[in-house]
Amino acid sequence: MKFFSRKSPVVDIKSLAEPTAEEFALFTGGLVSSTAVGLATAMTVPAVASAVHLLSSSIAALKLNVERKDGDAWVTDTDHPVATLLDGDVNDFTSSFEWVRDVIAGALTSDKGSLSHVNRVSAEVREVTAYEPSHFQVDYSADGRREPSFRINNRPTPGDEVVFVRGPFTRCPVTLASESIGVAKEMERHAGRLFRAGARPGGVIESPKAVGDEGMKKMIAAWRKAHEGSDNSGKTAVLFDGASFKTLSFSSVDSQFLQLWKFIILEVARAFRVPPQLLFDFDRATWNNAEQAGKEWLASLEFWMRPMEAAMRRGFFSREERATYRVKFERDDFTNVDLVSRATAASSLISSRALNPNEARTLLLDLPPYQGGETFANPNTGASQPRSTPAEKTSPPDQSKPNKEPGDDA
Numbered sequence: 001m002k003f004f005s006r007k008s009p010v011v012d013i014k015s016l017a018e019p020t021a022e023e024f025a026l027f028t029g030g031l032v033s034s035t036a037v038g039l040a041t042a043m044t045v046p047a048v049a050s051a052v053h054l055l056s057s058s059i060a061a062l063k064l065n066v067e068r069k070d071g072d073a074w075v076t077d078t079d080h081p082v083a084t085l086l087d088g089d090v091n092d093f094t095s096s097f098e099w100v101r102d103v104i105a106g107a108l109t110s111d112k113g114s115l116s117h118v119n120r121v122s123a124e125v126r127e128v129t130a131y132e133p134s135h136f137q138v139d140y141s142a143d144g145r146r147e148p149s150f151r152i153n154n155r156p157t158p159g160d161e162v163v164f165v166r167g168p169f170t171r172c173p174v175t176l177a178s179e180s181i182g183v184a185k186e187m188e189r190h191a192g193r194l195f196r197a198g199a200r201p202g203g204v205i206e207s208p209k210a211v212g213d214e215g216m217k218k219m220i221a222a223w224r225k226a227h228e229g230s231d232n233s234g235k236t237a238v239l240f241d242g243a244s245f246k247t248l249s250f251s252s253v254d255s256q257f258l259q260l261w262k263f264i265i266l267e268v269a270r271a272f273r274v275p276p277q278l279l280f281d282f283d284r285a286t287w288n289n290a291e292q293a294g295k296e297w298l299a300s301l302e303f304w305m306r307p308m309e310a311a312m313r314r315g316f317f318s319r320e321e322r323a324t325y326r327v328k329f330e331r332d333d334f335t336n337v338d339l340v341s342r343a344t345a346a347s348s349l350i351s352s353r354a355l356n357p358n359e360a361r362t363l364l365l366d367l368p369p370y371q372g373g374e375t376f377a378n379p380n381t382g383a384s385q386p387r388s389t390p391a392e393k394t395s396p397p398d399q400s401k402p403n404k405e406p407g408d409d410a
């Protein structure tokens with residue numbers, strides 16, 4: 001009989017199959033490529049900073065609504081505590097706009113993703129605080145299910161107390177495109193060195209005879225006096241003793257420098273799924289492809305809004321509440337920047353009687369209702385105008401009576 005039993009130790013399995021950038025540098029002594037750059041350097045590339053700012057701020061500018069399921073429909077619930085929180089400040093030092101912007105920006109730039117802690121008091125959400133990647137840790141189960149566990153400042157945190165958003169892959173877009181971003185940075189440095197060191201000379205004078213130091217100085221002084229400057233433009237050059245002047249031209253690599261730089265901007269746009277026009281590259285923009293790029297841009301925003309909505313639903317509501325509550329971005333704000341689109345949509349919905357004028361003014365045009373605007377009527381047809389009455393019917397003439405002749409009344 002054993003009085004003392006020894007429990008088998010708990011085995012903690014770790015894997016480095018997908019190492020972080022810090023782990024890769026620790027075990028290999030360097031980055032994957034000499035052109036790959038880190039986050040701090042990547043954000044100094046204007047195209048990268050513009051793409052991150054554009055994606056995060058565009059999503060943050062959309063209104064967040066808390067919706068409650070009412071039968072088969074979802075209705076906006078403005079009285080829920082989460083709705084009050086998302087409509088103002090999520091904590092004492094962060095607005096709702098800033099919080100959403102920082103969450104999306106963190107998911108775009110950090111392999112860990114972005115994590116925020118949800119603070120509850122008496123089961124009611126009171127504040128949300130976003131943490132920097134260096135202050136939280138995300139570990140995934142090694143059994144293939146990739147179930148995450150969280151630690152904030154080395155303190156275990158339950159999954160229903162966090163809003164966690166990450167990219168679709170094990171690396172963020174900045175890391176996945178680090179080599180393309182590195183090439184863009186190297187081209188910026190090359191351009192800086194070129195202009196810092198001075199441009200190459202326009203030409204060179206070759207002489208078959210040795211002219212010596214003094215002769216070279218006199219030749220340079222005479223050449224500059226005779227041919228440099230706008231006043232000497234077009235003059236004929238005269239050289240002696242078999243000397244010749246050769247113009248220096250740029251090499252093919254130098255001539256293609258600008259084209260290569262523009263191609264790298266396209267690579268950055270592909271990595272973030274941002275239309276080049278939104279990064280202010282209008283070289284190949286036409287009316288047709290710009291319109292299609294606008295549709296693709298909305299799809300790119302959707303790829304980040306859906307995970308954000310799911311993360312907020314898990315973090316803000318209990319398991320029981322998730323069946324009847326959700327947080328949604330107001331997609332109608334996509335059309336707010338286009339007055340023509342809003343006016344056309346309002347006119348079509350009123351004409352088809354899907355909305356009355358007051359509803360269209362409130363939902364699409366952000367205008368107050370007016371008296372009589374609650375009637376569903378098509379303003380383009382006279383028969384359905386508001387307060388209109390049907391035209392009086394006139395009886396047709398009696399065809400049974402014979403027509404009188406002009407002289408019958410006499």
